[in-house]
Every structure is written in structure tokens, then in C-alpha cells.
Amino acid sequence: MMQIESFFPFIVFLAFFVIIYISSRKGNETLKKLSTHFNGSVVKFAFYPTFYGEHHGLKFSIKLIPASKSTPPRLKISLIKSSFLKLSIYREGFLSNVGKRLRIIREVKINDELFNKEFLIFSNNSKQAISHLSDEAVKTAARELFNEGFEYIIANCKTFTIQKPNYVLERDLDAKYITSILQKLILFSKGL
Secondary structure (H helix, E strand, O other): OOOHHHHHHHHHHHHHHHHHHHHHHHHHHHHHHHOOOOOOOOOOOOOOOOEEEEEEEEEEEEEEEEEOOOOOEEEEEEEEEHHHEEEEEOOOOOOHHHHHHHHOOOOOOOOOOOHHHHHEEEOOOOOHHHHHOOOOHHHHHHHHHHHHHOEEEEEOOEEEEEEEHHHHHHHHOOOOHHHHHHHHHHHHHHHO
């Protein structure tokens, strides 16, 4: 009896690893197809399917984050590019309006009332954020990414990241679609 108890943690760990492997298999197979269009590969032994690639000399990653009890599955695309500006953009919603009225949320306002009404903008440098978002091509790229179903754009010191809930594996991981999304993300990040 004592020997079985000593193997129990190992059995639990092994079962956990097998479940992750099986649930990630279809995502990994779909991501492998991208390696024929992009210089890259699927990460082996990751907690969720992950692809690292290169597009026009810039490195990027694609992660397929599985659903959990409170969140749907998500497609996360990160362009690996350094920036001194930290910038977060979210679509306006009911909770953001409540937060603004209660003065809990302090956002950056740019010189475009329509954009200000559509999106919440946060930054560590409001002047640089306003300057960056004064470029019409950058604002158009942001709008197009949100129109594709992405829920945020976040630029930190190392990456520009977008996330889409409830992705469709066959449609959203098509090489032409990913190319289009990467081009919009590159355009959004220009000048930073």
C-alpha cells in the first residue's frame, strides 16, 4: 500500500501532461501548417499550442489559449518589438462608462472624438500616445484589428499583443488571415 501512495503524485502529473497533450494536438497540427508560410515552428511541450515565427524580419508568436471555467478559448498574437511606450487600447463598454463616471478610470484622450468614444486608451506617456495615435494609418489599423474580433491591443516594452476570444481554428489560423493581421499589427506599431 505504501508503494502506491508514493507514486500517486507522479501518476497525477502524468495524467495532467497526457490531458494537455491530447487537448493541444489539433491546435499544434494547425499551427504546424503555418511553418510552410512563415519561417518558424511549433513549440514542443508547451502548456498550450504555441508557434514562433518571423514575418518581414519581425518575430512573432501565436498562442492558442484553451477555455477555462470563466473564459472562452483565445487566440493571442504577439509581435516581438521593443518600445518605450506602454499603451493599452480596449473597446468602450458599459463597465468603462461606469468607471469613467465614478472617476475610477483615467484614460488618455486623443484629438479624435470618434476614436475617444469607441476606445479606452491607457499609457505611461500620454503625449507620446497622443502623437502615435494622431497617425490616421495607425488608428485605421487599430479599428481593423478590433473589427476582426480582437478585444485589446497592448504594447509593453517588448511586445505588441492582441487577443481574440472564441477564435475559429480553421478560419483564424489560415496563413492569409494571419498575414493580414500581422501586417495590421506591424502598421500599428510603426514609429514606436
